Amino acid sequence: xxxxxxxxxxxxxxxxxxxxxxxxxxxxxxxxxxxxxxxxxxxxxxxxxxxxxxxxxxxxxxxxxxxxxxxxxxxxxxxxxxxxxxxxxxxxxxxxxxxxxxxxxxxxxxxxxxxxxxxxxxxxxxxxxxxxxxxxxxxxxxxxxxxxxxxxxxxxxxxxxxxxxxxxxxxxx
Amino acid sequence: xxxxxxxxxxxxxxxxxxxxxxxxxxxxxxxxxxxxxxxxxxxxxxxxxxxxxxxxxxxxxxxxxxxxxxxxxxxxxxxxxxxxxxxxxxxxxxxxxxxxxxxxxxxxxxxxxxxxxxxxxxxxxxxxxxxxxxxxxxxxxxxxxxxxxxxxxxxxxxxxxxxxxxxxxxxxxxxxxxxxxxxxxxxxxxxxxxxxxxxxxxxxxxxxxxxxxxxxxxxxxxxxxxxxxxxxxxxxxxxxxxxxxxxxxxxxxxxxxxxxxxxxxxxxxxxxxxxxxxxxxxxxxxxxxxxxxxxxxxxxxxxxxxxxxxxxxxxxxxxxxxxxxxxxxxxxxxxxxxxxxxxxxxxxxxxxxxxxxxxxxxxxxxxxxxxxxxxxxxxxxxxxxxxxxxxxxxxx
Numbered sequence: 001x002x003x004x005x006x007x008x009x010x011x012x013x014x015x016x017x018x019x020x021x022x023x024x025x026x027x028x029x030x031x032x033x034x035x036x037x038x039x040x041x042x043x044x045x046x047x048x049x050x051x052x053x054x055x056x057x058x059x060x061x062x063x064x065x066x067x068x069x070x071x072x073x074x075x076x077x078x079x080x081x082x083x084x085x086x087x088x089x090x091x092x093x094x095x096x097x098x099x100x101x102x103x104x105x106x107x108x109x110x111x112x113x114x115x116x117x118x119x120x121x122x123x124x125x126x127x128x129x130x131x132x133x134x135x136x137x138x139x140x141x142x143x144x145x146x147x148x149x150x151x152x153x154x155x156x157x158x159x160x161x162x163x164x165x166x167x168x169x170x171x172x173x
Numbered sequence: 174x175x176x177x178x179x180x181x182x183x184x185x186x187x188x189x190x191x192x193x194x195x196x197x198x199x200x201x202x203x204x205x206x207x208x209x210x211x212x213x214x215x216x217x218x219x220x221x222x223x224x225x226x227x228x229x230x231x232x233x234x235x236x237x238x239x240x241x242x243x244x245x246x247x248x249x250x251x252x253x254x255x256x257x258x259x260x261x262x263x264x265x266x267x268x269x270x271x272x273x274x275x276x277x278x279x280x281x282x283x284x285x286x287x288x289x290x291x292x293x294x295x296x297x298x299x300x301x302x303x304x305x306x307x308x309x310x311x312x313x314x315x316x317x318x319x320x321x322x323x324x325x326x327x328x329x330x331x332x333x334x335x336x337x338x339x340x341x342x343x344x345x346x347x348x349x350x351x352x353x354x355x356x357x358x359x360x361x362x363x364x365x366x367x368x369x370x371x372x373x374x375x376x377x378x379x380x381x382x383x384x385x386x387x388x389x390x391x392x393x394x395x396x397x398x399x400x401x402x403x404x405x406x407x408x409x410x411x412x413x414x415x416x417x418x419x420x421x422x423x424x425x426x427x428x429x430x431x432x433x434x435x436x437x438x439x440x441x442x443x444x445x446x447x448x449x450x451x452x453x454x455x456x457x458x459x460x461x462x463x464x465x466x467x468x469x470x471x472x473x474x475x476x477x478x479x480x481x482x483x484x485x486x487x488x489x490x491x492x493x494x495x496x497x498x499x500x501x502x503x504x505x506x507x508x509x510x511x512x513x514x515x516x517x518x519x520x521x522x523x524x525x526x527x528x529x530x531x532x533x534x535x536x537x538x539x540x541x542x543x544x545x546x547x548x549x550x551x552x553x554x555x556x557x558x559x560x561x562x563x564x565x566x567x568x569x
Contacts, residue, residue, distance in 0.1 A: 015201045017235040125266045
């Protein structure tokens, strides 16, 4: 079964912009993703190592800004929605399949290792930069946030800067 | 007026909203091809710029939309979340995320989409991200200084440049359109396809691009709702035929001493002037702050009468007209100014003789009683400011 082609990028961008705009209009805040990971980490530490949780400065800050914990976190519910939305979309377009994508000549183990390290760096960077591509860059751009746009430039600038060194993960040559 | 949370939509209901917009977000990301890591990193190797197209179009659409809604007073831009700027952490954090992007091939949002479509590498990426967040939490004391350095607050880019938000949106739109053309050129080079630019096909795209330009023109060159209201207020002021509810100081004195709970006496002068002297039991809302969100309840309520006074009648009238637009509350302007009131109390040359008691004496007594009352009530802090609820947000 062949999967359906992707949506026109400009149309997709326009629709994504409308989703973001509706979010801002209704809730006064933008979209996000990495914040949900943070909530998940914080909740896990809270349950598994409550002593450490209560003494760590990072979690103290988290506790004072988040109300009601994991299941009351806006971003957690949003990301659960993202998962369902993407699943519906992939299902309708016949794209659901357990597999992975990797560059030519890249082994499975290599791809997994790279994904793990890349994820760890992104996770770390998103905490330092107060948000990821969704929460900081995209939503920040929509409200013209200086910090958001600077973060966006740093993400993409950084990626271009390092792209050459990791080209073998993705392309020939 | 937006944002609808927390006034119209409760914080609990907001979680359902989160789930619904999340579905929309995930759906569109997946449809755009963001569940494919090869499509994502194409941006960095020049063979597929889908990410740039989607990202820029979405950003520009939402940005122009926000301007448009606030222009027509449908969205209060002061209440929406603007990501704060911490210069160094933004740059370093962004750089690290960029590195993670080229190595891992996803960002957090897209990894969730890809995992939903069954991508195993995305699932591993998510595990990595969680470990990364954990690593940050453990190393927080080490990077705390960097994390908190150069705090510029929730500054907007247009303010930083000192230009209007409309102009900033125009600049971003131009950059976006320029980038759209440029990346087509790059793509065709990298993929070794001939770069063709036909005007016939471009026509539709120009038509599409004309929409944001048109909306920007509307917001830039038509008066905003606030400007229209201001105009109407000034017209009514100049007209002179507008009928205001008025009440005299004598009426005010007797009403206040009988039942001060039925009256909001609003002093429109500056806080300094108010502090120096004011009519007893008055609260201070400087005219320029009248529209501020924190005072809105005063103009929406319908069980008390707002009485306006200032050092000139004109300003009281202005406040009266402004409050027409803020809510349904009953209101009147005080016939006297602050000066007039003082003269009445101190000098007592009034033409209105109440029965038996000398008018001067009655006023002075009542004024004294009210001062005593104010002193007594000040223990309970009677001014209820509405708490300004700026939306919380961000990813962190």
